[in-house]
Amino acid sequence: MRMSHSPFAAPNATRVAPPPAPPRSYPAKPSDAYLFGTCVLDLFFPDAGMDAIRLLEREGIKVHFPQAQSCCGQPAYTSGYTDEARAVARAQLALFDGDWPVVVPSGSCAGMFRHHYFELFKDEPETLPQVAALAERTYELAEFLLNVCRVQLRDSGAPVKVALHTSCSARREMNTHEHGRALLAQLAGVERVEHDHESECCGFGGAFSVRMPDISGAMVRDKTAALNGSGAAAVVSADCGCLLNINGAFEKQGDTLRGEHLASFLLRRTAGKAAQGAGK
Incomplete structure (x- = not known):
């Protein structure tokens, strides 16, 4: 369940849905990629983070994990703490600058990068190109394995x-x-x-x-x-x-x-x- 990022929005305000996004085009498999581990994965499911890295490395991808990464800013954003969320998000923008894809083993955190940073930085036009570049390079892990790596998995487990x-x-x-x-x-x-x-x-x-x-x-x-x-x-x-x-x-x-x-x-x-x- 996702709550409005603004607790002060008028209850009867007319909300216009954004136009549907065009079909996403996928690049060729890269030689390098970032992993954004997410704060919950880092604290509670570190083995899953390591397994995500192993899956990517098995595809011949060198995985980079900036040690200063923290939270995507979503908890503060969805609780109405916009300034605090922006400060956290700005730190992530600086860490994941460049051309490598950013792979996220969480759809909600990937969605924060790809969609909500635009709203978060809407009053900073000078930051929006950096936001757009990150959004374009962000992939949820399963999406990346399927559509960028184009994996063909061979099962070795019991039914x-x-x-x-x-x-x-x-x-x-x-x-x-x-x-x-x-x-x-x-x-x-x-x-x-x-x-x-x-x-x-x-x-x-x-x-x-x-x-x-x-x-x-x-x-x-x-x-x-x-x-x-x-x-x-x-x-x-x-x-x-x-x-x-x-x-x-x-x-x-x-x-x-x-x-x-x-x-x-x-x-x-x-x-x-x-x-x-x-x-x-």
Whole structure:
């Protein structure tokens, strides 16, 4: 769930939807790329970050990880703290300058780079070219593997039924669900099962889960019940915030089902089976 970045917006104001973005064109696979690790991944899922790096390196890409990177600014932005969000975002703009793609193992953080920095810096025309350059070079991990690396994954795991959870903002802004589905479909032993409430928020929403814990708790109970009812033996997601919330709910409920980041799942399923991208 994403809240308005401005808590003072007029409740009856007419909002005009932006025009649909043109189809994205994808470049040839680069020799170098940045990884933006995200603050949640860095603190709670560092193994998933390392697995994302291994997936990229397996494709022959040299991965650069600027050590001073922190947060994309989304928590402050969606809570209405625009000045604070801008200060955090400005630091990331300086770190990821240049021509290399920026790969993000989180659709919501990638969406912040690609879409919301324009709004954040709308009053700084001198900064907008840098914002536009970052947006053009930003890719969610699954999108990058699928459409830039053009991986062809060869499964080495046992048959398993998997439920794919995608962040609600990642679905809207980055089509992460489509990229994740396409990668899972390449794994011969993986059957992706549908689950109820698949497109709905898990209740995390960043600061939303802190400000409105009762509503958030009800939402994640619906989500975990749907995942349990799907018949899946495993849960995969490309967003660490959602994994943090869903896995925390599973643990509190005494359930043994757990979610795993898509990067870790893909690497584990294809261990020893180098993904042969198109044109290799």
